[in-house]
Amino acid sequence: MAEPIAFTNAQLFDGEAARGAGYTILIADGRIAGVGRDPAPSHARAVDLGGATLMPGMTVGHWHGEFLDIGPPRFGAGRGGIFLGTEEPPALLALAAATSLQIALRSGITRIVSGSCSNDLDWQMKVAIERGMFDGPMLVPCSRHVVTTGDYEDRGHWWANDVQMMGGVRRIGGNVFADGPEQIAKAVRQEILRGAEVIKILPTGGHGFDLLPTYRGLSHAELEVVVRTAHERGARVRAHTNSSASIRECIAVGVDIIDHADEIDEDCIAAMVQAGTTWIPSLLFTKLASYGGAGEARAGHQMDAAWDNARIMLHKADAAGVNIVPGDDFGAQGMGHAPGVYARELLVYIEDMGISAERVLRWATRNGARLTRTAATEGLILEGMEANLIVVDGDPIATPGILTEPDRHLRVVMLGGRIVSGGLSERPTPQFAPNISQAAE
Numbered sequence: 001m002a003e004p005i006a007f008t009n010a011q012l013f014d015g016e017a018a019r020g021a022g023y024t025i026l027i028a029d030g031r032i033a034g035v036g037r038d039p040a041p042s043h044a045r046a047v048d049l050g051g052a053t054l055m056p057g058m059t060v061g062h063w064h065g066e067f068l069d070i071g072p073p074r075f076g077a078g079r080g081g082i083f084l085g086t087e088e089p090p091a092l093l094a095l096a097a098a099t100s101l102q103i104a105l106r107s108g109i110t111r112i113v114s115g116s117c118s119n120d121l122d123w124q125m126k127v128a129i130e131r132g133m134f135d136g137p138m139l140v141p142c143s144r145h146v147v148t149t150g151d152y153e154d155r156g157h158w159w160a161n162d163v164q165m166m167g168g169v170r171r172i173g174g175n176v177f178a179d180g181p182e183q184i185a186k187a188v189r190q191e192i193l194r195g196a197e198v199i200k201i202l203p204t205g206g207h208g209f210d211l212l213p214t215y216r217g218l219s220h221a222e223l224e225v226v227v228r229t230a231h232e233r234g235a236r237v238r239a240h241t242n243s244s245a246s247i248r249e250c251i252a253v254g255v256d257i258i259d260h261a262d263e264i265d266e267d268c269i270a271a272m273v274q275a276g277t278t279w280i281p282s283l284l285f286t287k288l289a290s291y292g293g294a295g296e297a298r299a300g301h302q303m304d305a306a307w308d309n310a311r312i313m314l315h316k317a318d319a320a321g322v323n324i325v326p327g328d329d330f331g332a333q334g335m336g337h338a339p340g341v342y343a344r345e346l347l348v349y350i351e352d353m354g355i356s357a358e359r360v361l362r363w364a365t366r367n368g369a370r371l372t373r374t375a376a377t378e379g380l381i382l383e384g385m386e387a388n389l390i391v392v393d394g395d396p397i398a399t400p401g402i403l404t405e406p407d408r409h410l411r412v413v414m415l416g417g418r419i420v421s422g423g424l425s426e427r428p429t430p431q432f433a434p435n436i437s438q439a440a441e
């Protein structure tokens with residue numbers, strides 16, 4: 001094993017709270033072997049952090065690694081009808097996904113729970129990382145969107161020329177189309193067979209798609225069968241859902257993760273607390289797609305209403321004890337995969353929503369580890385935990401904006417006790433293709 005490392009003179013945020021300065025954190029055999037104020041033991045390589053902040057690596061709880069600048073010009077007729085871009089050639093998408101994962105790691109993200117992918121890319125990326133092809137965060141693979149014929153994800157597909165049929169179930173890019181409980185169960189089982197640990201469904205529109213009160217992506221029977229089938233095989237279910245009625249229905253049938261939830265209300269929050277449901281508010285997208293707190297909300301504008309609703313409900317959900325985890329549709333226009341973009345979402349919660357930085361960092365670390373089901377082994381700076389941590393020059397609680405500039409402020413990204421990125425990295429920081437990275441504003 002590598003020699004033990006003792007980070008000395010650290011400011012500590014341990015995933016629960018800011019603990020102050022003067023800490024020594026000992027790393028040995030891939031784990032945190034000591035947290036305290038003792039000097040570095042003589043058998044360890046001492047690294048004086050000079051007051052920099054040591055904290056757990058962060059989680060992105062909603063992810064699409066292969067999204068490349070998706071947005072309105074690609075919808076429907078744009079670019080020959082490409083809808084979300086996930087119908088592009090799989091090798092191209094795989095390279096995009098691998099690049100995004102490395103950008104995330106370099107940004108201090110050590111855990112990702114994906115929010116859907118095409119071509120079983122998440123599972124393949126997880127295997128590639130495990131085989132050491134590249135360093136990347138721990139990744140919980142998601143399925144394609146499990147959707148029904150004619151759903152809004154189907155609208156751009158009339159031209160599609162790359163359709164795979166399996167057992168009567170149609171696959172295109174990031175979607176699998178199935179109808180009725182039998183086909184839906186088959187589609188869910190196929191996705192799990194192909195590596196998905198989370199099944200993604202789209203029970204309503206909203207959050208970038210029209211939210212029509214009468215629209216259902218899945219019937220109640222189909223919704224129930226998705227959850228039952230996934231849970232029978234040890235997978236979880238996450239739902240892009242936005243009407244308050246649908247959020248309550250999803251929680252009632254056992255959906256594990258609610259994404260977006262534009263119309264979340266107090267009843268939804270109470271149901272989430274009761275059921276232990278995780279909420280991924282994903283408000284960077286909401287900010288970019290709405291008036292974002294500047295000027296006046298437009299009457300009848302769905303994303304403006306979502307933004308205003310979030311400003312009330314985020315505090316209520318947090319106070320009620322909902323497991324809130326950051327994560328967003330990174331790769332969408334204006335929030336493309338680029339170093340530090342993931343922390344721009346954290347700034348929305350801190351600066352626009354008025355949640356304290358300490359709480360938001362807890363969502364990104366402790367809550368994120370709960371979501372990846374690794375809370376017992378990581379997510380906190382605590383003796384015995386796996387050493388997945390970052391060192392930030394400065395104090396991200398006082399100045400959270402520094403997290404959006406990892407190339408300037410991130411000194412260490414450590415995975416399993418190995419320094420994999422940052423200024424103290426033991427291997428050179430990879431260079432990324434400029435057309436994939438999009439500079440954060």
Ligand SMILES: [Zn+2]
Pocket residue numbers: 062063064115328329
């Ligand atoms: Zn998404």
